[in-house]
Structures are given as structure tokens and as C-alpha cells.
Amino acid sequence: MTTAAKIDPIEPKFFKDLGAKGVKITYGPFAIPGSHDPETMGMVTNHMFNITMPCHDCLITGWSSDLQFVNGTSANANNNMWMHHTGLMNLNRTDLACEHWPERISVNGNERSPFDFTLKGTRKAGYFLRAGDEIHQTLDVMNSATTPQSVHLVVEWEFLPAVHPAFDIVVPVWLDVKGNCLNQSTGILPTDKVFTAKGPAAGWTSKVAGDLVLMVPHIHDGSTKQDVFLDGRLVCTNVPAYGETAEFVTHRAAGGGGHDHGGAEGGHVYHVSSVSQCEAVGKVVPGSRFTIQSAYDMVLHEGSLDHHGEPEPIMAIEFLYIARPQAEAMKDILAMGPGDLKDFTDQVRGLKTPKEP
Numbered sequence: 584m585t586t587a588a589k590i591d592p593i594e595p596k597f598f599k600d601l602g603a604k605g606v607k608i609t610y611g612p613f614a615i616p617g618s619h620d621p622e623t624m625g626m627v628t629n630h631m632f633n634i635t636m637p638c639h640d641c642l643i644t645g646w647s648s649d650l651q652f653v654n655g656t657s658a659n660a661n662n663n664m665w666m667h668h669t670g671l672m673n674l675n676r677t678d679l680a681c682e683h684w685p686e687r688i689s690v691n692g693n694e695r696s697p698f699d700f701t702l703k704g705t706r707k708a709g710y711f712l713r714a715g716d717e718i719h720q721t722l723d724v725m726n727s728a729t730t731p732q733s734v735h736l737v738v739e740w741e742f743l744p745a746v747h748p749a750f751d752i753v754v755p756v757w758l759d760v761k762g763n764c765l766n767q768s769t770g771i772l773p774t775d776k777v778f779t780a781k782g783p784a785a786g787w788t789s790k791v792a793g794d795l796v797l798m799v800p801h802i803h804d805g806s807t808k809q810d811v812f813l814d815g816r817l818v819c820t821n822v823p824a825y826g827e828t829a830e831f832v833t834h835r836a837a838g839g840g841g842h843d844h845g846g847a848e849g850g851h852v853y854h855v856s857s858v859s860q861c862e863a864v865g866k867v868v869p870g871s872r873f874t875i876q877s878a879y880d881m882v883l884h885e886g887s888l889d890h891h892g893e894p895e896p897i898m899a900i901e902f903l904y905i906a907r908p909q910a911e912a913m914k915d916i917l918a919m920g921p922g923d924l925k926d927f928t929d930q931v932r933g934l935k936t937p938k939e940p
């Protein structure tokens with residue numbers, strides 16, 4: 584499916600002196616049925632192939648994503664629209680953590696984490712987008728209202744239109760408590776309230792060298808903190824904030840159910856509104872081993888319910904962004920073939936038995 588997109592120039596924030604540009608790309612619209620729709624229950628997954636990107640043969644230096652109603656106002660939990668998940672993959676490359684899959688570039692949820700590989704213009708690093716690369720975007724939207732609502736996904740991209748020789752090339756790594764190919768059990772039951780989910784002890788071991796410039800987590804409501812270890816040493820703790828603005832606060836309806844993320848009592852429910860990131864974490868060398876653990880407390884912070892009103896499975900993902908020396912990174916990237924998208928999607932949908940990584 585090709586999705587219509589509208590492109591508007593915006594002012595770049597960083598590296599204007601090096602010719603950086605900004606664009607706002609509006610994807611959609613996406614019509615989401617109401618929560619009483621028997622087929623979808625208001626949860627729709629959109630798979631967008633070969634999405635409109637800001638540039639090609641260029642460096643993507645950062646982006647931020649928002650869900651907006653078609654009139655341009657913000658669509659968020661307070662008006663029953665959830666950017667439940669959005670994920671980017673490069674179909675023309677293979678993944679560093681799960682090598683038969685396409686390269687997973689990022690994952691995000693309603694926390695709407697920004698991505699900035701330049702650390703506010705202090706670090707020359709960007710993601711190389713090659714001419715011909717096809718970027719696949721998954722967008723899960725959840726409508727917890729009983730009436731249908733239509734939204735756009737609005738992404739503000741920042742980029743250098745050509746590959747600047749002074750920039751390192753950022754490569755993404757998906758670290759997950761479930762394992763490198765999502766194939767380990769966390770041992771966490773939906774009824775567990777307070778727990779620490781631990782990823783496999785083997786973790787992910789790097790074959791490349793570079794600087795770990797940025798770490799961006801994705802967790803769900805109930806998270807209290809997520810820790811990442813390098814060779815057994817704690818190098819990053821991500822802490823979520825809840826309900827920082829009214830957009831991220833919902834009200835429990837008496838006897839509410841469905842998507843309302845609440846029980847029978849009245850009151851406010853505070854949802855994850857941002858999660859702290861880790862920057863300029865340090866050097867990565869071949870053999871560097873990363874492991875992850877993620878703490879949840881559903882007593883302190885009410886967990887999310889799925890569209891059947893059941894406790895939603897937790898997630899505990901950390902994206903590692905490693906800035907590699909340009910020549911080495913380019914050589915590896917140009918040698919990569921496409922990944923197996925079907926293998927990835929079949930596993931995410933639970934249609935197949937996982938392969939070992």
C-alpha cells in the first residue's frame with residue numbers, strides 16, 4: 584500500500600551552516616473505526632511500504648513524530664487517539680541484531696520520543712539513506728472512542744541533503760528483553776504486577792566499532808525504569824515520566840472498558856508522556872556485549888489494557904545508535920542485501936516458530 588504524503592519545508596534546528604534542511608511530512612489520512620467496531624475494536628495496523636522520505640543519498644540526522652487529527656490539532660490519549668506503535672525499517676539492509684530480518688531503525692509509542700543523532704548539533708552523526716532504499720513504516724493507531732476518527736502521522740525530519748565527509752554513520756541496534764529476534768520468553772505473566780523483566784544473558788554482541796551516541800527506549804505504562812549494561816556495567820538508565828501534560832491523562836468512566844485503560848472506579852489515569860534517553864554513552868568495540876532489564880510496577884502506574892480489555896503484554900526495547908567511522912560503515916552498508924520482511928512480520932504476528940538468531 585502506498586500512502587499519500589504531503590511535504591512542507593520547515594526550519595532545521597542544527598547544522599544550518601553545513602546545509603541542513605528540515606521537512607514536515609504528513610502521512611495519511613488513516614480512518615480508524617470506533618472501539619465498538621466488531622472487526623477492529625478501534626485498533627488498526629497500517630503497513631506503509633516505501634514511504635516518502637525527506638531525501639536520498641543523504642544523512643538523516645533526526646526526526647520527531649506526532650499523531651494529528653485531519654484538522655491539524657494533536658490527537659492523543661485525552662481525545663482517545665493513541666499512537667500505539669510506529670516502527671521504521673530499511674528493507675534493503677539486514678539487521679545487526681537479527682541478521683535475516685530487514686534493518687529495524689526505530690520503534691516508538693504514544694510517548695512520541697524524539698530522535699536526534701546530532702545531540703542538539705554537538706555531534707556530527709547521521710543515518711545514511713541510500714538512493715533506492717525502501718523504508719517501511721508500521722503505524723498502529725488505537726481509537727478508544729466509540730465513534731470513528733481520522734488522523735495523520737506527522738513526522739518532522741531533519742537531514743543533510745548530501746553525505747558530509749565529516750559525519751559518522753549511525754547504525755541502529757534493537758535490544759529487547761525478549762531476545763535479538765524477539766524469540767525468548769520474559770517469563771512475565773499478564774497478572775504479574777511488580778517485576779523486573781530480564782533479557783537473555785547472552786544479550787547482543789557487537790561486531791562493529793564506534794561511539795554509542797544515543798539510546799532510545801520503548802516501554803509501556805507501568806514501567807519504572809529500564810537499565811542497559813555494557814559488559815556487565817550499567818551504562819544507561821531510562822526513566823519514564825507520566826502525564827506531564829493533559830494530553831497524556833485520561834479519565835476513567837464508571838464501568839469503563841474497552842480501550843479506556845481503566846477499571847470501574849472514577850479518577851485520572853496518567854500515561855507515559857516521555858522517557859529519558861542516554862547520550863554520548865561511550866565506545867563500542869567488536870566484542871562489546873549489551874544486556875537489558877526493565878522494571879515494571881503496575882501498582883504504582885496502571886498498566887495498559889488491550890482492545891479486549893485484557894492486560895497488554897509489556898515491552899522493553901532499547902535502540903542503540905552507534906556512530907561508525909564513515910568509510911567502514913559505508914563499505915558494510917553497500918555490501919548488505921535486503922532482509923526477509925515476511926519472516927519478521929510472521930513472527931510479530933505469532934504465525935511462525937522463531938528461528939534462532
Ligand SMILES: [Cu+2]
Binds near residue numbers: 668692801802803898
Ligand atoms: Cu510497545
